[in-house]
Ligand SMILES: Cc1cc2nc3c(=O)[nH]c(=O)nc-3n(C[C@H](O)[C@H](O)[C@H](O)COP(=O)(O)OP(=O)(O)OC[C@H]3O[C@@H](n4cnc5c(N)ncnc54)[C@H](O)[C@@H]3O)c2cc1C
C-alpha cells in the first residue's frame with residue numbers, strides 16, 4: 001500500500017467483498033508477485049457461505065443423513081434408536097462449523113496471503129479505479145473487483161415484510177425450532193431447509209408456485225426430492241403461493257429465533273384463486289436471491305444497479321477495463337465453487353494484464369459458467385447435476401439422446417439395503433459426448449466430479465468406455481449407463 005498527498009491509499013488490486021469469491025480473487029491476483037491487494041468487507045470475512053449459507057446448512061444436514069444411512073444397513077440398524085439428530089449437539093456442531101460467527105481465522109488467512117483488510121462499506125466514486133470507505137479514498141492501480149454477493153429476495157406480498165419472516169440467514173442460524181413452518185418457494189434453499197427443519201422436529205408446509213420443486217433440475221430428479229420430502233411429512237402445495245400474511249405480534253428476537261406470534265397465511269392458486277388458509281409459528285421466505293449491487297455507487301459509472309452486472313468471460317464489466325465482478329454479484333452461476341472459479345480466472349486475468357501478457361488461452365475465460373456448472377442439492381435423496389438438462393440441451397439446438405436408469409449395482413446394494421437412486425445422461429448425439437448428467441440418491445455428491453470431467457473434457461463415449469469403474473462401488477452406474485447407450 002502506498003499513500004499519496006491527497007490522503008488516498010493505493011493498492012494494485014482492490015476487492016469489495018470478502019466472501020469466497022473476493023478472497024480468492026485477491027489471492028490469485030497477487031500470488032507469487034510483488035503486487036498489493038486490499039479487501040474491503042463490511043460484515044465478516046468469509047461471506048455468506050461461511051456463516052449463513054453453505055457451511056451451516058451442510059452442518060445441519062449431515063447428522064440426519066448419517067443416521068438414515070446407518071438405519072438402512074442391517075448390521076447397524078439395530079443400534080440406531082432414532083433417525084432424528086440430537087438437537088443441542090447438532091446446533092452446537094453448526095456453531096463449530098461456522099466458528100461461532102467469528103472471522104478471526106479467515107483474517108489470519110488474509111494476513112498470511114499478504115492481503116490487507118479494511119472493515120467498512122465500500123462505494124465506487126465515479127472516478128476510474130477509486131473507491132471510498134467511510135470517507136477514506138482507496139485507489140486501484142490495476143483493478144477493482146466487485147465481489148459483493150447477493151441478498152435474499154422478499155416478494156411483494158401483502159403483510160409479508162411486516163411479519164418479519166425468516167430468510168436463509170435465520171433458518172441456517174436456527175436456535176429456536178418453530179413447531180410449524182410455512183415455506184415460500186420450492187428451490188434449493190426451501191428443499192434443503194425443509195429437510196433439516198423436519199430433522200429438528202418441525203412440521204413444514206411448502207407453497208411452490210410452479211408444478212415442480214427445483215425447477216432447474218431434470219423433472220425426474222425433482223419428483224424424487226418431492227417424494228423424499230413427503231415421506232418426511234412435508235406438505236407440498238404445488239401451484240400455490242402466499243396471498244396475504246398476517247402476524248399477531250412481531251418481535252425483534254434476532255436471527256434464528258421465532259420472530260413473534262403465530263402467522264396466518266392465505267394461500268392462493270397461481271391464477272389468483274383462493275386455495276386455503278394456514279397457521280404457522282414461523283414463515284421462511286426462500287424465493288431466490290438478488291445480486292448485492294444496490295448502494296455500491298454503480299450509478300456514478302452510469303451502470304443500472306438494479307440489474308445483474310453485465311460481465312464478459314474475463315469477468316470484466318462491459319466498457320470498464322479496470323472493473324471486474326465475480327461470484328453471486330454477476331448472477332452467472334450463484335454457487336460458492338463457481339464464484340471461486342471465476343475468482344481464479346479474474347486473478348489470472350489481472351496478473352496477465354499487469355505483467356503485459358496477452359489473454360490467450362482458455363485459462364483466462366470463465367467457460368464453465370456456460371455449460372458445465374456442477375451443483376449438489378443436499379436433500380434426501382441428494383441431487384448431483386452438471387451441465388445441461390434434456391430441456392436446456394434441446395433449447396440450445398443440440399440433437400439430444402438421453403439415457404436414464406435406477407442406480408442398482410453391487411456398490412449401492414452394499415452401502416444400504418434400502419438404496420434407491422437414479423441416474424441420467426444427456427448426450428450430444430452428433431458429437432457423441434456427454435453434455436449433462438444427473439444423479440439422485442444417497443451420497444451421489446461424490447459421483448459428480450467424474451461427470452464434470454467427462455462434460456468439460458468432451459470425452460467421446462467410445463473413449464469413456466475404457467474408464468473402468470472399480471468393483472464394488474456406486475460408480476459402476478457409469479458402466480450401466482454406457483451399456484444402455486451401446
Ligand atoms: C442457505 C444457503 C445455502 C447455500 N449452500 C450452498 C452450497 O452448499 N454450495 C454452494 O456452492 N453454494 C451454496 N450457496 C450459495 C453460496 O452461499 C453463494 O454462492 C456464495 O456465498 C457467493 O459467494 P460470494 O463471495 O459471491 O458472495 P458472499 O458470500 O455473499 O460474500 C459477499 C461479501 O461481500 C460483503 N459486501 C457486500 N457489499 C459490500 C460493500 N459495499 N462493501 C464491503 N463489503 C460488502 C458482504 O458482507 C459479504 O461478506 C448457498 C446459499 C444459501 C443462501
Ligand SMILES: NC(=O)c1ccc[n+]([C@@H]2O[C@H](COP(=O)([O-])OP(=O)(O)OC[C@H]3O[C@@H](n4cnc5c(N)ncnc54)[C@H](O)[C@@H]3O)[C@@H](O)[C@H]2O)c1
Nearest residue numbers: 155185186187188189190209241286287288289334376377
Ligand atoms: N446446495 C446448493 O448448492 C445450494 C443450497 C442453497 C442455496 N443455493 C443457491 O442459493 C441461491 C438461492 O436459492 P433459493 O432456493 O432461494 O432460490 P431458487 O432460485 O433456487 O428458488 C427460488 C424459488 O422461489 C420461488 N419464487 C420466486 N419468487 C416467488 C414469488 N414471488 N412467489 C412465490 N414463489 C416464488 C421460485 O419459483 C423457486 O421455487 C440459488 O442460486 C441456489 O443455487 C445453493
